[in-house]
Amino acid sequence: MKFTIIGAGNSGQSMAAHLTLLGYNISLYDIQESLIEGINEKGGIEVEGFIQGFAPVKATTNLENAMENTDVIMITTTGSAHRTVARAIAPYLQDGQVIMLCPGYWGALECRSIFRDMGMNKKVYVAETESFIYTCHSTAPGHVQIRKIKESLEFSALPSSDSAIVKDRLSEVYPQLKIAGSVLVTTLNNCNPILHVPIALLNAGRIESEGEFAFFLEGATPSVVNVVEELEQERLVMGRHLGIKLSPALDLLRRFYRVEATTLYKSIQKNPVYQCEKAPVTLNHRYIYEDIPYGLHPMVELGEKLGIHMRCCNLLIDMASLLVKEDLRERAVRLSDLGLADMNPDEIVAYLEE
Incomplete structure (x- = not known):
């Protein structure tokens, strides 16, 4: 199989290095010329930690070349780039290709909507994961x-x-992938917005002060986790209204990292992966500009469509908008972007399945 990886940030470089070391044919694409030049000057990607080695990755800013004769397209960009990527790759798609968004951030719905609007009629398989496969840093x-x-x-x-x-296509390289009920399950099980947004906002002063701190270990204090759990409840109520089975964050951390704990606070504190995760040094960060417009805001729209009072979700969006002096709802993905605006809950579930 040939894999085309769209996005050469932390996630894309990690995936490209791992798959290359496993012996797969990889093409890594990004629009940032300096980033691609840096990778090519080194002749590939050095990887350390859980996996170690040097991967001779092919990196390019030429999308047409990257997409040539590919079998699987892995989109590892932030949620804010999904619509741009969908429009860019549509002319090069071929029957039988798999497109996987890692993670989704409502991306599978957005891609399908864009492909339909563009008249793209190739038989491709569009999918998304609930979280990124690797915990990584470039x-x-x-x-x-x-x-x-x-x-x-x-x-x-x-x-x-x-x-x-x-x-079946990806089981050889990623045997840990398990089938969820629908892309609403994977999208709503993405716990990044649930964890990142409250911790970042309630530590805003500390983030903007001198000195670093551990984002999860020190930022997720018991009172901050109280807000995380309130936000979590709104997410789980949405699942019950839609008749879909969502996983509590405590179960997700257990499944992702094999962390055994009785409370979410203890799970965060015990997670070895979180021990060395440093906080950002600015609020101009994906924890705000990805997790709110492409995470919390579409949750609010869907929740209100279901008749759920999204008090905590709305409060955090409003607080973040005040802190950064910008209406974060203006840049947000909407149900109309996903093709769901005119559907009732039963129609949404049927559309996702069929």
Whole structure:
């Protein structure tokens, strides 16, 4: 199989290095010329940590070349880039290709909507994961640290009837992928917005002060986790209204990292992967500009469509907008972008499945 990886940040470089070391044909694409030049100057990517070695990765800013004769397209960009990527790759898609968004951030729905609007009629399989496969960090172009590969990770295709085909294609390289009920399960099980946003906002003063601190270990105090759990409840109520089975964050951390704990606070504190996770040094960070417009805001729209009072979710979006002096709802993905605005809950579930 040939893999085309779209996005050469922390995630894309880590995936490209790992798959290359496993012997797969990889093409790594990004629009940032300096980033791609840095990788190519080194001749590939040095990886350390959970996986170690030097991977002679092919990196390019030419999307047409990257997409040539590919079997699987892995999109590892932030959620804010999904619509741009979908439009860019549409002319090069071929029948039978798999497109996997890692993680989804409503991306499978957004891609399908864009492909439909563009008249893209190739038979492709669009899927997304609930979280990224690797816990990783890039220290420089061509150098990554992989702290962990998640033990078990759910994904779904859109429609979900395609999930078995996607699993069969990827089972050799990612045997930990398990089929979820639908892309709403994977999207709503993405616990990044649930964890990142409250911790970042309630530590805003500390983030903007001198000195570093451990984002999860020190930032997720018991009172901060109280807010995380309130946000979590709104997410789980949405699942019950839709008749889909969502995993509490405590179960997700247990599944991803094999962390055994009786409370979410203890789970965060015991997670070895979180021990060395430093906090950002600014609020101009994906914890705000990805996790709110592409995480919490579409949750609010869907929750209100279901008649749920999304008090905590709305409060955090409003607080973040005040802190950064910007209306974060303006740049957010909406149900209309996902093709769901005119559907009732039963129609949404049927659309996701069929």
